Amino acid sequence: MSLAPRLDLRQSQSLVMTPQLRQAIKLLQSSNIEVSAFVEEELERNPLLERDEQEHAETEETRREEARREEAPAAASAQQDASTAAASEMLPQEDAAPLDADWSNVYDAGEAPVGRGGRTDFEDGLDGVDDMAAPARNLxxxxxxxxxxxxxxxxxxxxxxxFLALVDPAGRLAVSDEEIxxxxxxxxxxxxxVRARMQRFDPVGMFCHDLAECLAVQLRERxxxxxxMAALLANLPMLARxxxxxxxxxxxxxxxxxAEMIAELKRLDPKPGSDFDSAPPPALVPDVLMRRGGDGGWMLExxxxxxxxxxxxxxxxxxxVVGARSREEKAYLAERFQTASWLVKSLEQRANTILKVAAEIxxxxxxxxxxxxxxxRPLILRDVAEEVAMHESTVSRVxxxxxxxxxxxxxxxxxFFTTAIAGTSGxxxxxxxxVRHRIKSLVDAEDAEEVLSDDxxxxxxxxxxxxxxxxTVAKYREALRIPSSVQRKREKAVPA
Structure with missing residues (x-):
C-alpha cells in the first residue's frame, strides 16, 4: 500500500446557489407586502434604483377621468340651474333694492357668519381637537x-x-391565595x-382560579x-359531555x-379579559385580484x-460612470447596476409566474x-406544475x-390544493x-329525532x-369540531 501523494481527476454535478438565485427564490415565495418592504430597503441602498411612478400616475389619471365623466351630467345640470338663476336675477323685480344701497353691515340671516379660515365661531384654535378620541387603555x-x-x-x-401582576390576559390566576x-x-x-372585591371590577369575573368560579362571580352579579346553578357549575365536565x-x-x-340554566351560562363571558385588549385582526391584503370578464370568463391581475x-x-x-475617478468607484457602480437590473428582472419574472400559476388554478x-x-375539485401541485411547465417546488413557492x-x-x-377521495364504481x-363541507351540511340538516351516526x-x-x-368521516368530523352522534343526541334532547 503506497502512501505517496497523487492527483486524481473526477467529475461531479452540484447546484451553486448564487446570491441572485437566492434573492429570486426569496422574492418568489414572499407576499407582495414582504416584497414591498424588501424593495424599500433596496431603494435606500442602491442609488441606481428609482420608483416607477408612471403607471401609478396613469392609473390615478384614469380614475380622475372616470370621476369627471360621472360628474359631467351633474355639473351641466348645476350650470344650467345657475344660468337660469342668473337670468332671473337680471330681470327687473318690483322689490329690488336701489343700486346705491349700502350692504357693508348686512348679512343673510339664512347663512352663518364665517370667521378666519372658514370657521363659524371666530376662534383661531385647532379644528376638532375636542372631537379627537383619546387613546384606548389596556386592561x-x-x-x-x-x-x-x-x-x-x-x-x-x-x-x-x-394580583394585577399575576393575572393573565384571559383573567385567570394560576397562584393560590395562600401562596400570595x-x-x-x-x-x-x-x-x-381583596381578591373577592377585585372580582367585581369591570369586567366582572376577573382574578378567578378556574372557569366555574368565573361563571359563579358573574351569576352573583346578576x-x-x-x-x-351551583350544582351545575360543580359538574361542568358533565355539561361538556x-x-x-x-x-x-x-x-x-x-x-x-x-335548558334555561344552560342558556344563562351561554350568555356569560368565560374569559372576561380576552376581549378587552384584543386588537382587530390584520387585514388580509390579496396579492391577486380576480373579477368576472365581459365574455363570462375570469380576469386576473x-x-x-x-x-x-x-x-x-x-x-x-x-x-x-463618466465621472468616476477610481477603479473602486467604477466597480461599485457596476455592481450596483447589476444588482438593480437583476432585481427589476426578478420582479417582472415573479409577477409573470404568479399570474401564470393563478390563472391555471x-x-x-x-x-x-x-x-x-x-x-x-381535487388538485395537487404536480397538476399545475405540468400544465405551466414548472417544477413542483416553484409552484409551491408561488x-x-x-x-x-x-x-x-x-x-x-x-x-385550492386538496387531496382526492375516490368515487364509487370508478x-x-x-x-x-x-367532502368536509358535505359532512357539515348533512349534520346541520339532521333531525333531532334521527341523529346521523358516522356509518x-x-x-x-x-x-x-x-x-x-x-x-375518514370521523377524522373530518373531529376536524370540523362536530361532536359524535351520541353527544349530539344528548344535546338536542334538551334544546339549550
Missing part, C-alpha cells in the same frame, strides 16, 4: 384605576398590585377578601346564583329548567396597491367560483404566503374539502358517489 391600566378608587390602605393596594399571602407576608384571609339526564338529577330540575415597481436609472448610471377550479365549495380576492371572498392559494374523484354519513356519501371509509 391593566383599566384595572389599576379601579384599584386606586377601591382600596385606600397601603397593604390592600400592595395585594391588589400583586406567603410571598407578601400577610394574612391569607385579607388576600382572599343575582342568578342559586343552589341548582352533554349528559343532560345526569345533570337533571344532580341539579334537581326538569328539562325545561335545565396583480394587486397594484401592493405590487412594487422599480426602474433602473440608466441616465444617472451613465453620468456616474382558476381554470381548474372554475366550478368552485361559479357554484360554491361543493364543486371544489402559492406560499399569497392570497387571491375572488367574488366568493379572499382565499389563500394553498386553499367514478370521478372528489375533493376532500368538498349513516358514510352510507349517504356513498349514495352520492363518494367512496369514503368510516374512520
Amino acid at each position: 391593566r391600566d383599566h384595572l389599576a384605576e379601579q384599584v386606586r378608587f377601591a382600596f385606600a390602605g397601603p397593604i390592600e393596594r400592595m395585594i391588589a398590585a400583586a 399571602a406567603r410571598r407578601l407576608g400577610c394574612d391569607a384571609a385579607l388576600v382572599a377578601a 343575582n342568578r346564583h342559586d343552589p341548582a 352533554r349528559e343532560m339526564r345526569g345533570l337533571q338529577e344532580v341539579c334537581g330540575v326538569d328539562a325545561e329548567d335545565l 396583480l394587486n397594484p396597491e401592493t405590487l412594487p415597481r422599480v426602474l433602473v436609472n440608466r441616465g444617472f448610471h451613465a453620468r456616474a 382558476v381554470r381548474r377550479q372554475d366550478g368552485f367560483f361559479r357554484h360554491g365549495v361543493g364543486h371544489l 402559492t406560499a404566503n399569497k392570497s387571491i380576492a375572488t367574488p366568493r371572498g379572499t382565499f389563500e392559494l394553498k386553499y 367514478g370521478e374523484s372528489h375533493s376532500a374539502e368538498a 349513516a354519513i358514510v352510507a349517504s356519501l356513498r349514495k352520492e358517489g363518494v367512496d369514503i371509509a368510516r374512520r
Whole structure:
C-alpha cells in the first residue's frame, strides 16, 4: 500500500446557489407586502434604483377621468340651474333694492357668519381637537384605576398590585391565595377578601382560579346564583359531555329548567379579559385580484396597491460612470447596476409566474367560483406544475404566503390544493374539502329525532358517489369540531 501523494481527476454535478438565485427564490415565495418592504430597503441602498411612478400616475389619471365623466351630467345640470338663476336675477323685480344701497353691515340671516379660515365661531384654535378620541387603555391600566378608587390602605393596594401582576390576559390566576399571602407576608384571609372585591371590577369575573368560579362571580352579579346553578357549575365536565339526564338529577330540575340554566351560562363571558385588549385582526391584503370578464370568463391581475415597481436609472448610471475617478468607484457602480437590473428582472419574472400559476388554478377550479365549495375539485401541485411547465417546488413557492380576492371572498392559494377521495364504481374523484363541507351540511340538516351516526354519513356519501371509509368521516368530523352522534343526541334532547 503506497502512501505517496497523487492527483486524481473526477467529475461531479452540484447546484451553486448564487446570491441572485437566492434573492429570486426569496422574492418568489414572499407576499407582495414582504416584497414591498424588501424593495424599500433596496431603494435606500442602491442609488441606481428609482420608483416607477408612471403607471401609478396613469392609473390615478384614469380614475380622475372616470370621476369627471360621472360628474359631467351633474355639473351641466348645476350650470344650467345657475344660468337660469342668473337670468332671473337680471330681470327687473318690483322689490329690488336701489343700486346705491349700502350692504357693508348686512348679512343673510339664512347663512352663518364665517370667521378666519372658514370657521363659524371666530376662534383661531385647532379644528376638532375636542372631537379627537383619546387613546384606548389596556386592561391593566383599566384595572389599576379601579384599584386606586377601591382600596385606600397601603397593604390592600400592595395585594391588589400583586394580583394585577399575576393575572393573565384571559383573567385567570394560576397562584393560590395562600401562596400570595406567603410571598407578601400577610394574612391569607385579607388576600382572599381583596381578591373577592377585585372580582367585581369591570369586567366582572376577573382574578378567578378556574372557569366555574368565573361563571359563579358573574351569576352573583346578576343575582342568578342559586343552589341548582351551583350544582351545575360543580359538574361542568358533565355539561361538556352533554349528559343532560345526569345533570337533571344532580341539579334537581326538569328539562325545561335545565335548558334555561344552560342558556344563562351561554350568555356569560368565560374569559372576561380576552376581549378587552384584543386588537382587530390584520387585514388580509390579496396579492391577486380576480373579477368576472365581459365574455363570462375570469380576469386576473396583480394587486397594484401592493405590487412594487422599480426602474433602473440608466441616465444617472451613465453620468456616474463618466465621472468616476477610481477603479473602486467604477466597480461599485457596476455592481450596483447589476444588482438593480437583476432585481427589476426578478420582479417582472415573479409577477409573470404568479399570474401564470393563478390563472391555471382558476381554470381548474372554475366550478368552485361559479357554484360554491361543493364543486371544489381535487388538485395537487404536480397538476399545475405540468400544465405551466414548472417544477413542483416553484409552484409551491408561488402559492406560499399569497392570497387571491375572488367574488366568493379572499382565499389563500394553498386553499385550492386538496387531496382526492375516490368515487364509487370508478367514478370521478372528489375533493376532500368538498367532502368536509358535505359532512357539515348533512349534520346541520339532521333531525333531532334521527341523529346521523358516522356509518349513516358514510352510507349517504356513498349514495352520492363518494367512496369514503368510516374512520375518514370521523377524522373530518373531529376536524370540523362536530361532536359524535351520541353527544349530539344528548344535546338536542334538551334544546339549550
